[in-house]
Amino acid sequence: MAQQKATNITWHEATVTAEDREKLLNQKGCVIWFTGLSGSGKSTLANAVEQVLHQQQHHTYVLDGDNVRHGLNKNLGFSPEDREENIRRIGEVAKLFADAGTVVMTAFISPYRADRDQARALIAENRFVEVFVDCPLDVCEERDTKGLYKKARAGEIKEFTGISAPYEPPLNPEVAVNTAALSIEECALAVVEALVKAGLVPAGN
Numbered sequence: 001m002a003q004q005k006a007t008n009i010t011w012h013e014a015t016v017t018a019e020d021r022e023k024l025l026n027q028k029g030c031v032i033w034f035t036g037l038s039g040s041g042k043s044t045l046a047n048a049v050e051q052v053l054h055q056q057q058h059h060t061y062v063l064d065g066d067n068v069r070h071g072l073n074k075n076l077g078f079s080p081e082d083r084e085e086n087i088r089r090i091g092e093v094a095k096l097f098a099d100a101g102t103v104v105m106t107a108f109i110s111p112y113r114a115d116r117d118q119a120r121a122l123i124a125e126n127r128f129v130e131v132f133v134d135c136p137l138d139v140c141e142e143r144d145t146k147g148l149y150k151k152a153r154a155g156e157i158k159e160f161t162g163i164s165a166p167y168e169p170p171l172n173p174e175v176a177v178n179t180a181a182l183s184i185e186e187c188a189l190a191v192v193e194a195l196v197k198a199g200l201v202p203a204g205n
């Protein structure tokens with residue numbers, strides 16, 4: 001848990017509220033949190049879902065693993081502590097996006113249940129949709145989209161999720177999609193349907 005270092009700081013209440021922004025944007029700010037093994041399909045699905053929502057005139061944004069590690073989190077590695085801090089920051093950034101009224105999608109392995117729950121706890125109830133991108137390790141390894149599993153098996157990458165570092169699957173995700181059994185389109189549709197069910201986007205828009 002990150003410590004509060006600064007003292008003598010006070011919260012300044014905004015005069016334009018989250019509700020005002022939502023009214024302007026005509027949508028509900030929320031977080032769609034994709035979690036799963038490397039190569040399970042998080043980035044592919046987040047982008048497919050974003051495409052659908054964008055077509056429906058929604059204001060969206062995807063926060064993606066490697067991209068964030070190039071900037072905001074460039075000082076973090078893959079130790080358990082750094083993974084926790086990585087996800088803590090993503091959770092806070094996602095919260096800001098949702099507060100700004102955006103439908104924000106996060107595509108990070110986020111292997112630890114406690115870290116995901118911490119992110120969930122930052123967001124208003126019913127505004128956090130956890131998507132378990134479920135794909136057997138052998139299929140992810142077969143895909144090996146970035147060639148990382150090969151390197152991990154060869155011992156060239158330490159602490160690789162699924163090989164030499166743990167992955168804790170969600171116990172109660174709002175949506176679970178098996179990307180080894182369903183097409184990208186079917187999985188994306190399942191996520192969008194869950195958003196409709198949660199009242200976050202209108203049906204058949």
Ligand SMILES: Nc1ncnc2c1ncn2[C@@H]1O[C@H](COP(=O)(O)OP(=O)(O)O)[C@@H](O)[C@H]1O
Binds near residue numbers: 043044182
């Ligand atoms: N149903 C599916 N959903 C998502 N990706 C799929 C699916 N079926 C096959 N794939 C493929 O699996 C790979 C997933 O890679 P990627 O999205 O980069 O994974 P991650 O972001 O989880 O590491 C892509 O090559 C994608 O085309």
Ligand SMILES: [Mg+2]
Binds near residue numbers: 042043044064065107
């Ligand atoms: Mg990815």
